Amino acid sequence: MNLVIFGPPGSGKGTQAKILQEKHGWPQLSTGDMLRAAIAAGTELGKKCKAIMDSGELVPDDVVIGIISERYDQPDCEKGAIFDGFPRTIPQARALDQMLKLRNKKIDLVIELKVDDKVLIERVKTRIAQSGGVARADDTPETLQNRLAVYYQNTAPLLEYYKRQGKLSTVDGMAPIEEVTKAIAEVIDQAGRKGCLGVGG
Ligand code: ADP
Numbered sequence: 001m002n003l004v005i006f007g008p009p010g011s012g013k014g015t016q017a018k019i020l021q022e023k024h025g026w027p028q029l030s031t032g033d034m035l036r037a038a039i040a041a042g043t044e045l046g047k048k049c050k051a052i053m054d055s056g057e058l059v060p061d062d063v064v065i066g067i068i069s070e071r072y073d074q075p076d077c078e079k080g081a082i083f084d085g086f087p088r089t090i091p092q093a094r095a096l097d098q099m100l101k102l103r104n105k106k107i108d109l110v111i112e113l114k115v116d117d118k119v120l121i122e123r124v125k126t127r128i129a130q131s132g133g134v135a136r137a138d139d140t141p142e143t144l145q146n147r148l149a150v151y152y153q154n155t156a157p158l159l160e161y162y163k164r165q166g167k168l169s170t171v172d173g174m175a176p177i178e179e180v181t182k183a184i185a186e187v188i189d190q191a192g193r194k195g196c197l198g199v200g201g
Contacts, residue, residue: 030085032084
């Protein structure tokens with residue numbers, strides 16, 4: 001199945017995507033990780049994106065759409081994938097739908113992790129404290145404020161987009177990790193029972 005794991009920065013998308021990857025074998029496609037890898041490797045793409053990412057703004061749609069399509073065509077995505085941090089804008093969501101359609105696939109499910117802003121800010125503070133000074137360049141309380149603003153402005157409208165498609169499920173992202181994992185598993189099971197995952201999904 002093809003699944004979008006959705007939520008504001010610090011909501012635990014990456015943590016849950018990794019758990020799902022382990023459990024089901026669907027690779028976690030994180031555009032944030034891919035972009036950070038490009039920066040670490042010193043590629044042209046990385047150089048173009050570094051300042052944008054450090055400020056908490058979004059890199060251009062065509063850049064992330066390009067890297068995600070390339071990645072999705074790798075053989076390990078044949079049975080599906082978990083989209084983490086993508087799509088983040090309506091044009092990205094439309095491009096994703098189109099990309100999948102061309103391959104006779106679709107997004108089966110979108111799982112939103114709902115977390116209050118206050119909790120997100122506390123989580124990032126903890127992440128910085130625990131990192132011993134080697135935190136991500138965009139993991140500062142100031143940049144987080146901007147990332148949250150960007151999320152509400154550009155990304156949150158996608159909730160309506162997917163709701164209209166009947167694909168959205170929301171889980172409480174403030175529960176302990178294992179409980180969030182359990183709630184996600186229930187959503188996936190339920191979708192499977194309803195038959196929206198297709199044969200062998
Ligand atoms: P978080 O989930 O903590 O917000 P990510 O690792 O998903 O962090 O993304 C980090 C940064 O990478 C974003 O703030 C943005 O600059 C860039 N980025 C990642 N994915 C996208 C995307 N789909 N569209 C535009 N920019 C993106």
